[in-house]
Amino acid sequence: MSPELVSIAALLAIFVIGTIRSVNLGALAFVAAFAVGVGVLGMDTSEVLAGFPAELFVILVGVTYLFAVARNNGTVEWLVQAAVRAVGGRVAAIPWVMFVISGVLVALGAVSPAAVAIIAPVGMVFAARYGINPLLMGLMVVHGSAAGNFSPIGVLGVVTNGVVERSGIPGDVTGLFLSNLVFNVLLGLGVFFAFGGRKLLRAGRAAQVVEAAPGGAGAPQSGAGRGKTGVVTEAPARTETLALDRDRVVTLVSMAAMVIGALVFDLDVGLMALTAAVLLTLLSPAPAKEAVGQISWGIVLLVCGIVTYSGLMQTVGTVDYLGDAISRLDAPLLAALLICYIAAVVSAFASTTGILGALIPLAVPLLASGQVGAVGLIAALSISSSVVDSSPFSTNGAIVVANAPEEKQAVVYRQLMKWGFGLVLVAPLVSWAGLTVLADW
Template sequence: MSEQLLSIFALLAIFLIGTLRAVNLGALALVASFAIGAAVLGMKTPDVLAGFPAELFVILVGVTYLFAIARNNGTVEYLVQAAVRLVGGRVAAIPWVMFTISCVLVSLGAVSPAAVAIIAPIGMTFAARYGINPLLMGLMVVHGSAAGNFSPIGVLGVVTNGVVDSSGIAGDPMVLFLSNLLFNVLLGVGIYLGFGGRHLMTGGRKGSYRAADEPPTALPRHPASGPPIATALATEPRITADSTVPEAEDLSLNRDRIVTLGSMVALVVGALVFGLDVGLMSLTAAVLLTLLAPSTAREAVGQINWSVVLLVCGIVTYVALMQEIGTVDYLGNAITKVDAPLLAALLICYIGAIVSAFASTTGILGALIPLAVPLLATGQVSAIGLVAALSISSSVVDSSPFSTNGAMVVANAPQEQQTMVYRQLMKWGFGLVLVAPLLSWGALTVLAGW
């Protein structure tokens, strides 16, 4: 058996064992990386761990650390109240506000994980406060960022269009951007209607996740603002038929919240304007806030979900090993030998979706777009359509909990809901792996007729 096939079977075994036994998938993936890399291929330990996503590790730890402090000192709650005021108190509009903000940030040049890292903690806290399905809020943030992915001035758009040009393929940046935008907007409509948005609009329930008369889940205590939020929420009246948020005592700005808000603004400016690393900036801000107010940051490190960090980093390390030994190229080259070009194009879209659910979308597109050149030479496959379909297939699956975006949603969900959110995101992500390539391929290469 070739090493490429061995790595594929090992990946399947990782998911099978992790499903049947209560073993962290990330730990299994690291063991598999060691077993295949060192024992089978004779690689040295530094080479086995070369694909460990240090940047992703820092982002997950730094952002969740900072926003744990922000929750503890009441800053996130203050931002939630500001979001409510922004839409006139209507809860039903908040998921779309988060979708739009994420889309705009990415369209203007923020990398998608940076936008999700900024917006997800606020959106997930809002969901917990008002009984909105956390899956609804998390997916709206993730697919909002995905909607802006291929803007001509966005990072992924610039990279993808550059690969297209260097490969001699006739692309169209605006078709790529608009087709991806429309795909994710339609997904957003489906997510909103399918995961509780209709109940938010009618006002009969706080959301599909929990009835209005059920007590909210416990939220962190804000030492600077008095009793736990959950205590205050338990006495709030139900949302009425006009779907507006009930009255609650407004939080005021104090020193800790002002400094935390300043740190968040610096995070946005640093990421969007100066291209600084979100994770390292978040860690810097968290350390400064800890020095300034130790009492509100005392438990923040413990609120980092280390099991999520282990899971995501372990899986990404293993997939990087698969890429290093040529598994992706092996699959891609095998598919290009298929006699039917349209079928081969569909299979390439599926490879992009499957691998990108665990690995870098940019890296996958850089590897697979050049492999499509022989298919396009036949004249039976639209170049514009295939590039757009492959790009959508490879990016829309970032809602998988094994990608940075999906992992940020899981890490920022209330602790008692994280297992549920993880499982639901896995179902959603792998559902998209099955459906998105077929839909985008059918619409953009079979029906569009460019």
Template sequence: MSAELVSIAALLAIFVIGTVRAVNLGALAFVAAFAVGVGMLGMDASEVLAGFPAELFVILVGVTYLFAIARNNGTVEWLVQAAVRAVGGRVAAIPWVMFVISGVLVALGAVSPAAVAIIAPVGMVFAARYGINPLLMGLMVVHGSAAGNFSPLGVLGVVTSGVVERSGIPGDATGLFLSNVVFNVLLGLGVFFAFGGRKLLRAGRSDPDTDTAPGGARGVPRSPEPGGRPAGTGVATRLPETGAPPKTVPPTPALALDRDRAVTLLSMVAMVGGALVLDLDVGLMALTAAVVLTLLSPAQAKDAVGQISWGIVLLVCGIVTYSGLMQSVGTVDYLGDAISKLDAPLLAALLICYIAAVVSAFASTTGILGALIPLAVPLLATGQVGAVGLVAALSISSSVVDSSPFSTNGAIVVANAPEEKQAVVYRHLMKWGFGLVLAAPLVSWAGLTVLADW
């Protein structure tokens, strides 16, 4: 059996074993990388670990560390109150605010994981405080960032345009950007109404001055309804044994902006500026800010390291390391070359879109686009597939699946979800992400290559 087929078989085994037995998929992936790379392919350990995502590791650790301190010193609570005041207390608008801010950051040049790393932790606090489904909030942040991906100023937009130009393919940067925005806005609407948006619209307004939800109760979630979805805002409940009137939690007074909160906010602003203007690594900036805050107020940072999502770090880093091994042995090129030789160009285009979606759910979107767009050149030479449509379909297929918990964006969302809900968010993100792996290539291919040519 060839190295490419061995790597694919081992990947399937990882998911089967991880599903049947309660073993961290990341740990399984490290073992599989060692067994396949060293045991079967004769690689050195350094070659096996060459795909270890050091940058992603630092982002996950640094961001969750910083926002653990921000929660401890009240900065996140202050942000919650300020943002609710800014939208006039309309809780239903908050997920869309997160969507737009994430998209604008990415469209202006921030890499998508950087935007998600900055916005997702704040969004998750909103979710916990106002009874918003954390899955809704996380997906709105991820797809908001995805909407900005192919801006002419964005990293992916620049990279894709460069690959298209080098490959001699006709391009349309504006068309690519707008088609991606429309696709992700439609996904955002679907997410909003599928995961609790109707209840938020019915809930009305929260009081931004006292941080209370509609009805006078403090804006924290009630017990979830059957099926795991939050039941709405407020905590007014009726005692089942006595039938006593509803109890309400006293409102929380507005927080003052003290020294620690001001320094934390400045750190967050510096993260945004560093990512957008200086192209600095978000993870290293977050770690630097966390260390500075620890030196200023050791008591506020106590136990913050223990709040880092180490299980998620192991999970994602293991899977991405194994994905890097697959790329190093040529699995992606092997599949792409085989498909590009098919006699049916439209079918081959669809299959390449599927490869882009599947691999990008675990690996770098930028790397996948750089590898697969050139493979489309033989298909375009037949004249049966439109160049602009196929590039757009490939780009969308590879980017919208970043909601997978094995991608950087999805992993950041899971890592910043409330600890008691991380397992649920992880499972639902996996379903959503792999649902997009199945649906996004087909929809984008049909809309941008088949119907567009009619």
């Protein structure tokens, strides 16, 4: 059996074993990478671990550490109160605020994981406080960031348009951005109404908490009444309004510095978050005492293991192997659809940027046939590879799971897996049909 087929078989085994037995998929993936890389392919350990996502590891640890500190010292609770006042208490508006902010950050040049790492923790606290489905909030943040992905000044937009230009393929910068934007806005509408948006609209304004936010913030007060929508609609007898103290001011300044550092100076979000968390711990040890224990270590292991194995598959050449096989098909439209599916499947576990850089050149032979439109195929390929970032094995999905309330992380993980792999099945077909088949008629 070829190395490429061995790596695919091992990946399938990881999911089968992880489904049958309650074993962390990340741990299984590390074992599989060791067994396949060293035991079967004769690779060195350093080669096997070359795909370890050090940057993702730091992002997951740093961001969850910082927001654990912020949650413990009351900063997140203060942000919740300020944001709800800003939207006039309209709970239904909060997920869309998160959607728009995430999209704007990415469109202005932040990498999608950085935007999600900044917005998701706050969004999840809103969800816990106001009875919003955490899956709804997480997906709105992820697809909001995805909506800004292919802005002409966005990271993925610059990378994709650059690869298109170097490959000699006709491109449409504006068309790529707008097609992806519309696709994700429609997904956002679907997410909103599928996962509790109707209840939020019927609730109107909410004055109080539904359930405790992580760390104890936001527990319902006595005297508050909860309506059938799940959102508290009657104000309690007493509601404490938090004021800004020294720790909260320093925390807010640290968060603002993290945003500015990511957008303006292209600094690593994870390292900035770790720096801020350590400084806050030194400043006030008491609120940060339990923060390290609140880092989602199980999620870190799961994601890092899967991504490491995915890196091994890329090193072996599995993606190129599949892409080359498909590009030799005599049916260009079918080959285009299959390439979109490869982009979706691999990107659900690995770097979207890397996948686009590898697969766009493979589309050149298909475009040379004249039966597939260049602009439509590039847009379909870009959408297929980016919308699946909601998978819990992708960076964005992992950040959402890591910041969900601890008691709901397992549920959010399973739901994101269903949603993410549902998009793996549907997004390539829909984008291919709409942008290559129908667009050429």
